[in-house]
Structures are given as C-alpha cells and as structure tokens.
Amino acid sequence: MSESLIRLTELSMLFDGETVLDGLNLTINDSEFLTLLGPSGCGKTTTLRIIGGFLSPTSGDVFFNGRRINDVPPYKRQINTVFQKYALFPHLDVYENVAFGLRVAKLPKEEIDKRVTEMLGIVSLSGFEHRAVTSLSGGQQQRVAIARALVNHPKVLLLDEPLGALDLRLRKDMQNELKRIQQAMGITFIYVTHDQEEALTMSDHIVVMDKGHIQQIGTPEDIYNEPENAFVADFIGESNILDGVMLADYKVRIFGHSYVCLDSGFAKNEPVDVVIRPEDIDIVPAEAGVLTGTVTSVTFKGVHYDIIVDFGGFKWLIQTTDFQPVGAKIGIMLEPDAIHVMKKSVYSDSFGDYSSYSDEYDELEDDPEGLCDEE
Amino acid sequence: MRNKLLSAPYLVWMAMFTIVPLCVVVYFAFTSSATGAFTLDNILQIATYTPIFLRSIGYAIAATLICLLLGYPVAYVIAQARPGAQRFLYMLIMLPMCMSFLLRTLAWVSLLQDTGIINNLLGHFGIGPLPLIRNAGAVVAGMVYNYLPYMIMPLYTVIMKIDHSLIEAAEDLGCNGRQVFSRVVFPLSLPGIISGITMVFVPAVSTFYISQKLGSTSTTMIGDVIESQFKAAYNPNLGAAMSLVLMVLIFLSIGIMNRFAGADEDEVITV
Numbered sequence: 001m002s003e004s005l006i007r008l009t010e011l012s013m014l015f016d017g018e019t020v021l022d023g024l025n026l027t028i029n030d031s032e033f034l035t036l037l038g039p040s041g042c043g044k045t046t047t048l049r050i051i052g053g054f055l056s057p058t059s060g061d062v063f064f065n066g067r068r069i070n071d072v073p074p075y076k077r078q079i080n081t082v083f084q085k086y087a088l089f090p091h092l093d094v095y096e097n098v099a100f101g102l103r104v105a106k107l108p109k110e111e112i113d114k115r116v117t118e119m120l121g122i123v124s125l126s127g128f129e130h131r132a133v134t135s136l137s138g139g140q141q142q143r144v145a146i147a148r149a150l151v152n153h154p155k156v157l158l159l160d161e162p163l164g165a166l167d168l169r170l171r172k173d174m175q176n177e178l179k180r181i182q183q184a185m186g187i188t189f190i191y192v193t194h195d196q197e198e199a200l201t202m203s204d205h206i207v208v209m210d211k212g213h214i215q216q217i218g219t220p221e222d223i224y225n226e227p228e229n230a231f232v233a234d235f236i237g238e239s240n241i242l243d244g245v246m247l248a249d250y251k252v253r254i255f256g257h258s259y260v261c262l263d264s265g266f267a268k269n270e271p272v273d274v275v276i277r278p279e280d281i282d283i284v285p286a287e288a289g290v291l292t293g294t295v296t297s298v299t300f301k302g303v304h305y306d307i308i309v310d311f312g313g314f315k316w317l318i319q320t321t322d323f324q325p326v327g328a329k330i331g332i333m334l335e336p337d338a339i340h341v342m343k344k345s346v347y348s349d350s351f352g353d354y355s356s357y358s359d360e361y362d363e364l365e366d367d368p369e370g371l372c373d374e375e
Numbered sequence: 376m377r378n379k380l381l382s383a384p385y386l387v388w389m390a391m392f393t394i395v396p397l398c399v400v401v402y403f404a405f406t407s408s409a410t411g412a413f414t415l416d417n418i419l420q421i422a423t424y425t426p427i428f429l430r431s432i433g434y435a436i437a438a439t440l441i442c443l444l445l446g447y448p449v450a451y452v453i454a455q456a457r458p459g460a461q462r463f464l465y466m467l468i469m470l471p472m473c474m475s476f477l478l479r480t481l482a483w484v485s486l487l488q489d490t491g492i493i494n495n496l497l498g499h500f501g502i503g504p505l506p507l508i509r510n511a512g513a514v515v516a517g518m519v520y521n522y523l524p525y526m527i528m529p530l531y532t533v534i535m536k537i538d539h540s541l542i543e544a545a546e547d548l549g550c551n552g553r554q555v556f557s558r559v560v561f562p563l564s565l566p567g568i569i570s571g572i573t574m575v576f577v578p579a580v581s582t583f584y585i586s587q588k589l590g591s592t593s594t595t596m597i598g599d600v601i602e603s604q605f606k607a608a609y610n611p612n613l614g615a616a617m618s619l620v621l622m623v624l625i626f627l628s629i630g631i632m633n634r635f636a637g638a639d640e641d642e643v644i645t646v
C-alpha cells in the first residue's frame with residue numbers, strides 16, 4: 001500500500017520565462033488517492049500533464065517505479081487520463097470510445113467486449129453502448145471518459161477537475177462513485193481540484209499548492225487540523241488567523257492574554273500566526289469569557305449560524321448552533337486544542353481577517369472560485 | 376412571415392440563375408436543332424462520345440487523387456503551424472487563385488513546352504527536350520495545379536478545428552503517431568476530404584481549355600466538346616444534352632461518395 005510509485009524531484013516548469021512550477025518534490029504511493037488542491041493557475045494541470053507525459057519539465061525528474069520517465073512518450077506510460085473537458089472521440093459511439101485503448105492494444109474481440117461491457121456496468125451506462133457521445137449529458141460523458149481510461153487497467157489514473165462541470169447533487173454522487181471504484185480496483189488516483197471540500201472527502205493525501213509551490217502535504221485531517229501556514233489555513237475551511245507570540249512551549253499570547261496550546265518547538269517569544277477555527281470557539285456568558293465582544297452580524301447557515309464578533313476592533317468569525325442577536329455581548333472560551341500555532345510565512349497578514357466581513361466574506365460564499373482566481 | 380420575406384431575394388436569385396437556365400438546358404436537350412420538335416436524338420447521339428466521357432472522368436479522378444495526396448499533408452502542416460504562420464501560409468495557397476484561370480494555364484504552357492523553361496534548363500545539361508506537353512500527364516498536371524487550393528481549403532478548415540485534447544487522449548490511450556493519425560485525425564477529417572474531393576472533382580470533370588492548351592486531340596475532354604457544340608460546331612441542342620448527362624453523372628458520383636463515406640455531417644458540401 002505505502003510503496004512509492006511515482007516520484008517527482010525538483011520539478012520546475014517555465015512557460016515563456018514565467019515560472020509555473022518551482023522545485024516540486026512529491027512522492028506518490030501505490031494505490032493511494034492523492035489530490036492536488038489549489039487555486040486556479042497554481043500549476044495543478046501542469047503537474048498532471050508532466051506526469052502524463054504531455055509536457056516535459058524544464059528541469060527536474062519524474063520517476064515511475066524507480067525508473068526515470070522524463071523522455072517516455074505518453075503512449076508508453078501505464079498511465080491514463082480523464083481530461084478536464086472529457087475529450088471523447090466524436091466520431092465513435094459510447095462503446096467504441098471505451099474500447100479505444102483495448103483496440104489499440106490489439107486485444108482479442110471477446111476480451112474487449114467483456115471488459116467494455118463490464119466497465120459500462122460499473123459506470124452505470126449499460127444500454128448506452130451505441131449512443132453518440134455528443135448526445136449524452138455532461139455527467140454521462142464524464143462517466144464515459146472515466147470508463148475509457150479505467151478499462152485499460154492503468155497503474156495510475158490522472159483526473160483533472162473531472163466533476164467541475166456537474167451540478168452539486170451529481171458531483172456528490174460521483175465523488176462517492178469514484179472513491180468506490182478507486183478502492184475496488186486498487187488503482188492510484190491523482191486527482192486535481194480547486195474544491196477543498198471535494199479534496200477533504202475523497203483523498204488519502206492532499207497536496208496543497210499555490211503559485212507553483214507545494215504549501216503542505218498531508219492527510220485531510222492533518223491539512224485541516226494542522227495547517228502549516230496562513231494560506232493553507234485559509235484555503236481549507238474558514239479560519240480566524242491572529243498574530244501571536246510564543247511565550248514558551250505550550251504557551252501562546254494572543255491579544256495580551258496567554259493561552260495553553262498543544263504546540264511546541266518554537267523559539268522563545270517568536271512571533272507566530274495563530275489559527276482558530278470558527279467551530280472550535282465556545283460561547284459563554286460575557287462575564288465568564290476570557291475575551292468579550294459584541295455580535296455585529298448573524299447569518300443563518302442551516303446547521304449553524306455564522307456570527308461576526310467584534311473584539312475591540314478585531315472581528316472574528318464564530319460558528320454556533322445557538323442564536324445570538326446582533327448587539328449581544330458574549331464571552332468566549334478557547335480550549336487548548338482549539339488553538340493551532342503556525343510559523344510566520346509570506347502569507348501572514350493576508351488571510352483570515354474578517355474585519356471587512358460584509359463585502360469580502362459574502363463574496364467568497366457566493367463564488368467559491370472567486371477565491372481562487374488571481375487574474 | 377419575416378423569414379419568408381428575408382429569403383425572397385434568394386429565391387428570386389435561385390429562380391433566375393439556377394432553375395430557369397436548367398429548364399432551358401433541358402428544353403434544348405430534348406428538341407431538334409433543325410425543327411425545334413421534341414426528340415431523343417441528342418441524348419442517343421451521346422453514346423458515340425462515351426470514350427470522351429470516360430476519359431474526362433478518368434482524368435478528373437486522377438487529378439482529384441493527386442490533389443488529395445498533395446493537399447492533405449499541406450493542409451495538415453498549415454493547421455499545425457502557429458496562428459501567424461497559418462494565416463501567411465493559407466494566403467500563399469490562395470494567392471494563385473487571384474489570377475485568371477486562363478493565365479495560370481498558359482503559364483504551364485510556357486513551363487512545359489519543348490522550348491519552355493524546364494526543357495531550356497534541362498538543355499543546359501544536355502538533356503531533352505523531353506515531351507512534357509501535349510499528353511495526358513500535362514493535362515492532369517494542369518488540372519491539379521488549378522484545383523489544388525480547392526482541396527486544401529476544406530481540409531485545412533476541418534483539420535484546424537480538431538480539438539488538440541483528442542490527439543492527447545489518443546496518445547494517452549496508447550496510440551503512437553501513426554495510430555493517432557489513422558484512428559483519430561483521419562476519421563475526423565473525413566468531412567473535409569469529402570468536401571475537397573467534391574470541390575476538385577466537379578470542376579475538373581467538366582473543365583475545358585486546359586486540354587486545349589496542354590493536351591492533344593487524343594486528350595480532348597467533354598468540357599471542350601460541349602464548348603465546341605456551342606461555338607464551332609454550332610449544335611447547342613447536342614451541347615445541352617451533353618451538359619445534362621454530365622450533370623447527372625456528377626450528381627450520381629457525389630451521391631455514391633457521400634453514401635460510401637457514411638457522411639451525414641453537415642460540413643459535407645453537396646453541390
């Protein structure tokens with residue numbers, strides 16, 4: 001299971017002198033579900049295309065089973081791809097699209113028929129054999145694309161935002177479906193998405209990228225609970241990111257108060273970024289809190305309320321199931337495990353501030369991709 | 376209502392320049408040149424011209440195939456070039472078409488004739504003069520030169536539109552360069568091939584003048600015979616009958632080709 005299958009070393013890519021990937025190092029294990037997560041333009045597709053063999057890296061190496069494959073053309077790699085826009089062959093019907101790779105490999109007719117039929121069953125497209133691919137819905141085309149790749153039993157499947165064009169409901173179904181297929185067939189999936197929720201749901205490991213750099217590699221729990229810098233904390237879920245000072249191991253000062261935390265290994269009095277997840281904050285009566293503030297805004301979210309609380313000028317986002325009216329004075333408590341301390345980075349001070357809540361936060365809610373677009 | 380009104384000019388155009396002339400041709404074809412009475416003589420007389428019909432079709436097929444073999448790689452290379460280069464190359468292909476058809480054919484005369492440019496050049500090396508003109512080869516070459524752009528145009532348009540991700544998908548699924556071509560690029564360019572063949576074959580089979588300038592009496596094509604019926608021989612009724620038969624033959628061959636290629640795509644030009 002945890003045997004390394006693909007290794008990228010010091011991978012860099014330049015387009016017209018523009019650095020798109022900058023010294024990527026990554027090891028991908030056999031049979032794992034690995035997700036490349038990051039805002040659009042961060043280099044996810046480029047990384048995937050290098051693994052698939054459609055691009056040659058400007059520098060650095062790609063290893064497959066320990067063998068350097070930089071110069072191996074795509075058709076000789078045991079890797080198949082589900083392309084971002086499916087790229088189904090319009091001159092072939094559903095059956096022939098799925099059979100394509102097997103025909104190229106010159107498998108016997110009966111074997112092809114058996115595998116195509118079986119694969120169409122797996123992606124719930126039995127009965128669609130002789131439909132024109134252009135007559136299918138987006139979700140159906142997407143499943144043809146997956147079947148066309150998986151029918152070849154590749155060692156690795158590359159998927160570039162395969163669910164991007166589907167509506168929410170279908171996307172959820174397909175997420176489960178893909179995860180099920182991946183586990184059943186034991187194939188390594190390298191999955192690209194800019195949707196953090198999708199990444200958390202499906203992955204064994206997540207690689208968070210920004211601006212051509214890997215920001216963090218870890219399990220979904222690691223990434224969510226122990227973000228390494230303000231970018232990761234902000235990109236994965238909602239975060240209040242505060243300036244703090246590490247007084248000693250397990251002791252951090254925020255807003256002049258000192259708190260017990262679970263982090264250690266920092267220099268004495270080192271300035272740090274402190275992440276507090278909105279759902280980890282306990283609301284208590286004003287007189288019982290370590291901090292007291294005033295509710296300035298309340299939004300109903302279904303399961304919980306998003307409330308913005310003003311602590312003497314600093315605004316925090318808090319998620320609570322108890323309704324708090326605007327103007328209410330409340331206190332908060334912070335358990336040690338609600339506090340996560342990170343080293344300062346280039347991203348410090350650019351994320352996790354809800355002071356301009358009404359414009360910024362709403363915008364992000366309406367358009368999750370707006371968060372990603374740098375253009 | 377609006378739609379009908381908008382299409383009125385087109386309908387008038389069609390009536391005046393397609394339907395009416397066609398009726399005139401049919402009328403002439405089935406009437407006697409002497410009496411003006413109904414007759415099948417003109418049509419029956421055509422049997423004696425069968426060899427010329429066959430020769431025209433043979434030359435046209437040869438020219439069309441050569442155009443396809445020459446034109447496909449050219450169209451492919453242009454379609455792969457960078458956008459700026461594409462425009463330039465495409466213009467280069469189209470440029471000769473801005474010149475008169477007659478002039479282009481005459482240029483080949485001075486190129487191929489015994490005292491022409493090629494034989495002159497060869498003469499310097501003590502070769503020749505080679506019989507480059509007044510034969511079937513020269514006629515077909517003239518046709519290829521004149522109609523090649525009509526082959527390249529539709530091929531280029533279709534190849535250019537092939538989504539590059541389809542080529543990557545084919546490579547991804549195990550195709551080497553040759554297989555990418557035979558399994559994806561070629562089938563997807565089939566509509567362009569059909570259009571190209573049609574656009575070259577139709578004018579080639581009915582062409583005149585080329586054979587008069589580059590060929591001999593044994594390479595006469597049906598277009599030349601039809602022309603002579605309206606001019607020197609002055610038998611427009613026979614000329615009309617020949618035109619009519621030629622048209623039917625052309626329609627038949629286009630129909631067969633479209634059926635053969637299974638082409639119901641809308642890109643296919645049905646003349």
Ligand SMILES: Nc1ncnc2c1ncn2[C@@H]1O[C@H](COP(=O)(O)OP(=O)(O)O)[C@@H](O)[C@H]1O
Pocket residue numbers: 015016020038039040041042043044045046047
């Ligand atoms: N072929 C190319 N030529 C020039 N720039 C490119 C090319 N492909 C990608 N880029 C640039 O590289 C950056 C990363 O692109 P990409 O890997 O597609 O990002 P992502 O998939 O994460 O959205 C973008 O800024 C994009 O404009």
Ligand SMILES: [Mg+2]
Pocket residue numbers: 044045046160
């Ligand atoms: Mg992308």
